[in-house]
Amino acid sequence: xxxxxxxxxxxLAEQGIKFRTMTYKSFSSKPRRESLQKLSEIVRNNFSVTExxxxxxxxxxxxxxxxxxxxxxxxxxxxxxxxxEDLPEYGFIKxxxxxxxxxxxxxxxxxxAHPSEYITLTSEDPKALxxxxxxxxxxxxIFDRLDLPQSYYSPLxxxxxxxxxxxxxxxxxxxxxxxxxxxxxxxxxxxxxxxANGVWSIKNLNTYFYKTRGIPVTFDNLHHKxxxxxxxxEEAFHLAYSTWDCQPIFHYSEGKNxxxxxxxxxxxxxxxxxxxxxxxxxxxxxxxxxxxxxxxIKDG
Numbered sequence: 001x002x003x004x005x006x007x008x009x010x011x012l013a014e015q016g017i018k019f020r021t022m023t024y025k026s027f028s029s030k031p032r033r034e035s036l037q038k039l040s041e042i043v044r045n046n047f048s049v050t051e052x053x054x055x056x057x058x059x060x061x062x063x064x065x066x067x068x069x070x071x072x073x074x075x076x077x078x079x080x081x082x083x084x085e086d087l088p089e090y091g092f093i094k095x096x097x098x099x100x101x102x103x104x105x106x107x108x109x110x111x112x113a114h115p116s117e118y119i120t121l122t123s124e125d126p127k128a129l130x131x132x133x134x135x136x137x138x139x140x141x142i143f144d145r146l147d148l149p150q151s152y153y154s155p156l157x158x159x160x161x162x163x164x165x166x167x168x169x170x171x172x173x174x175x176x177x178x179x180x181x182x183x184x185x186x187x188x189x190x191x192x193x194x195x196a197n198g199v200w201s202i203k204n205l206n207t208y209f210y211k212t213r214g215i216p217v218t219f220d221n222l223h224h225k226x227x228x229x230x231x232x233x234e235e236a237f238h239l240a241y242s243t244w245d246c247q248p249i250f251h252y253s254e255g256k257n258x259x260x261x262x263x264x265x266x267x268x269x270x271x272x273x274x275x276x277x278x279x280x281x282x283x284x285x286x287x288x289x290x291x292x293x294x295x296x297i298k299d300g
Contacts, residue, residue, distance in 0.1 A: 001269075001270065001272070001279075001293070001294065001297050002063045002064065002247070002276075002277065002278040002279070003062055003063060003064065003270075003278070003279050003281050003290050003293060003294065004062065004063065004064025004065060004066055004110065004112070004249065004278050004279060004280045004281065005053070005057055005062050005064070005065050005066065005281070005286060005287050005290060006066040006114075006280050006281065006282055006286065007066055007067070007068040007069075008068070008286055009053045009056055009057075009286060009287050010285060010286040010287055010288055011056065011060075011286075011287050011288065012049070012052060012053060012056055017049055017052050017053075018049065019045070019046050019049050019068060019070065019071075020041075020042045020045050020046060021042070021070065021073060022038065022039055022042050022073050022074050023073075023074070024074055024077045024079070024080070027039060027074045027077075027080065028079070036087060036088055037088055037089075039073075039074055039075070039087065040087040040088050040089040040090075040092075040093065041089065042073065043071065043072050043073075043075075043084070043087060043093055044089055044092050044093045044096055046068070046070070046071045046072070047071060047093060047096035047097050047099070047100055048096045048099070050067065050068065050071065050100050051096065051099045051100045051103045053065060054100065054103040054104055054107055054109050054111075055103050055107060056287075057107070057109050057287075058107035058108070058109055060287060060290075060291060061294055062109075062287065062290055062291075062294075063108075063109065063110060063278060064109060064110040064111070064112065064249065064278050064280070065109050065110070065111055065112075066111075066112050066113060066114055066280050067111055067112070067113045067142070067143075069113060069114065069115050069116060069139065071142065072084060072138065072142070075087070075138075076134050076135065076138050078127075078131070084145075097145055097146065100146055101145070101146045101147050104146060104147075104148070105147070110153070110154070110249075110278060111143075111146070111148055111154055112154060112155050112156075112157065112249050112280070113139050113143070113155075113156050113157070114156075114157045114158070114191075114280075115135055115136060115139050115156060115157075115158055116135055117159070118132075119132040119135055119136065119158050119159075119161075120132050120161050120162065121133075121158075121160075121172075121173045121176040121177055122160060122161065122162040122169050122172050122173050122176070123162070124172075129176060133176070133179060133180065136156065136158075136180060136184045136188070137180070137181060137183075137184060139156055139184075140156065140181060140183035140184045140187065141183070143156075143183070143187065144183055150182065150183055150186040150187060151186055151187065151246070152186075152187065152189060152216050152244060152245060152246055153246045153247075154187055155187050155188070155189040155216070155218075155249055156184060156187045156188050156189070157189050157190075157191050157218050157249070158188065158189075158190065158191070159190070159191050159193050159200070160173060160190060160193065160200045160205070160209075161193070161200075163193075163195055163197075163198045163199050163200070164199070166199050166200075166204055166207075166208050167208070169199075169208075170208040170209060170212070173209075174212075174213065177213075188215065189215065189216045189217070189218050189249075190205050190209055190215055190216070190217055190218065191217075191218035191220055191223070191251065192205060192217070192218070192219065192220055192223045192224055192227065192236075192240075193223060193227060194220075194222065194223035194225075194226040194227055194260050195226075195227060196226055196227060198227055200227070201224070201227050201228065201229035201231070201236075202217055202219060202224060202229070202231060202236040202239055202240050203229045203231055203236070203239065204229065205217045205240075206239055206240070206243060210243040214243075215243075216240075216243045216244045216245075216248065217239070217240040217243045218240065218248070218249065218250060218251060219236060219237050219240035219241070219248070219250040219251070220250065220251040220253075221233060221237075221250075221251070221252055221253070221270075221271075222251075222253045222254065222255050222260060222262075222282075223251075223260075224236050225255070226260065233271065234271075234273055237250070237271070237273055237275075238273065238275075241275055241277065247276050247277060247278055248277050248278070249277075249278045249279075249280060250277055250278070250279050250280070251279065251280045251282055252266075252270040252279040252280070252281050252282065253281070253282035253283055254266055254267060254268065254283070262282055262283055262284050263283055263284065264283060264284045264285045264289065265283060265285050265288070265289045265292055266281075266283055266289055266292065266293055269293060269296065269297065270293070281293065
């Protein structure tokens with residue numbers, strides 16, 4: 001069973017190996033020079049933590065890692081707009097980035113990302129749209145710095161979000177999709193939504209995005225449970241599977257009391273229907289939940 005850790009290692013966090021954060025409010029409340037120094041230290045720390053998580057995954061038998069989307073906070077805020085090279089400790093940051101790159105190559109851990117839930121390529125708000133494009137390009141830039149392939153093997157996973165007429169929405173999506181760099185377009189995949197009365201089921205993503213432009217579809221079992229479009233889990237799984245040109249990365253989670261709120265641990269096991277697939281495990285106890293799944297599979 002190929003399982004992938006999402007962003008945070010609870011095991012390492014208990015050892016004090018944690019990501020650090022900085023908000024724009026905090027950044028803007030101090031002299032710029034002081035804030036840039038602090039931000040530089042935070043970014044350096046976050047890449048250092050990433051390297052440790054990648055190696056932890058390998059040691060624990062976890063085969064994939066979903067990169068945190070908050071490694072370089074604030075730098076692409078509209079009132080900041082910096083490149084990593086602009087940070088005062090860039091030399092040290094690059095050293096940590098190179099360590100992550102080396103760890104990925106040495107361990108064979110497969111890396112993906114799930115940019116912000118607020119990303120939209122269908123908005124009619126120019127500001128929201130530009131922020132979304134900037135966010136996607138920032139993710140792709142980090143992937144390129146890590147020498148990750150510009151292919152679906154290292155996917156950037158997002159939702160369509162907007163509901164309504166699927167033809168109009170998909171046309172608007174593609175008009176903005178074509179504004180993206182190759183680095184984003186070659187990695188971008190689309191995940192089904194969980195709006196009970198929405199349109200972006202596995203079936204419709206296949207019809208309006210894969211069949212028209214070849215964009216792979218990510219199967220999320222919990223979202224599908226809520227918006228199934230009269231397809232069983234197995235039918236939806238196989239349809240999504242057919243859209244990938246490499247091992248898919250799907251999402252597995254379980255909802256508390258039949259809701260979309262993620263459980264801490266899994267009661268069941270991901271179903272791969274005898275297909276070669278990797279699952280991002282979206283359970284709150286992170287690597288503890290994955291290790292429990294792996295142990296139960298091992299026992300039997």
